[in-house]
Amino acid sequence: MAKKPLRLLPEALRQLRKKPATVKYPYEKASLYPGFRGRIVFDATKCIGCKMCMRVCPAKAIEIIQIGEEIKTLEDGKQIISKKFECIMNLDRCIYCAQCAESCPKKALIATQDFELAQINRKKLKITYK
Ligand code: SF4
Ligand code: SF4
Numbered sequence: 760m761a762k763k764p765l766r767l768l769p770e771a772l773r774q775l776r777k778k779p780a781t782v783k784y785p786y787e788k789a790s791l792y793p794g795f796r797g798r799i800v801f802d803a804t805k806c807i808g809c810k811m812c813m814r815v816c817p818a819k820a821i822e823i824i825q826i827g828e829e830i831k832t833l834e835d836g837k838q839i840i841s842k843k844f845e846c847i848m849n850l851d852r853c854i855y856c857a858q859c860a861e862s863c864p865k866k867a868l869i870a871t872q873d874f875e876l877a878q879i880n881r882k883k884l885k886i887t888y889k
Contacts, residue, residue, distance in 0.1 A: 791872050796857040798873040801846035801888035805867035808844045812859035812868055820852035821859050826889070850876055850884040 782789065791797075799821070810823050827843040846868075857870040878884050 789874075791874075795872050795874075796855045796870040798850065798871050798876060799848060799853070799855075799857065799860055800869050800871055801848070802867045802869070803844060803846070803889055805865040806844045806846070807865055807867075808842055809864065811862045811864065815858045815862045817856065817858065818852045818854050820849045820854075822847040822849075846888040848886045848888065850886060851881055 806823065808823060808825060812821050813819075813823055823844050823846055825842055826845045828840050829843070830838050831841045832838050855870070855874075860866075860868040860870045876884070
């Protein structure tokens, strides 16, 4: 049987004195737990182009593309070909599992705590890191 509205008044007053059960985000900064997996960033200076990240990505959200190469001379005089890669992240497909970052042998991918990624223009969710 439904309670009469006045019988709920003491409970309503009691609740008014309590702290809110919900967080105040976005009016207050959200507190994230350690190890939170947000937007993935790419460090081109570390990438060796093994494409392990592409293979493990369950959402096919990451692409590694070779964009150039240069000949470098080492201290011992040897010359090597150094390839340069860029990373295309499709944030509209990414599920932020950070599997790519976990699998990268060179730690070229890092999961940041950035989660405020909403966009009206979907094209802005495709980010190219060079
Ligand atoms: S796994 Fe790391 S090193 Fe390999 S292609 Fe991806 S970002 Fe580059
Ligand atoms: S975080 Fe997960 S879904 Fe996103 S690019 Fe990396 S492996 Fe793919």
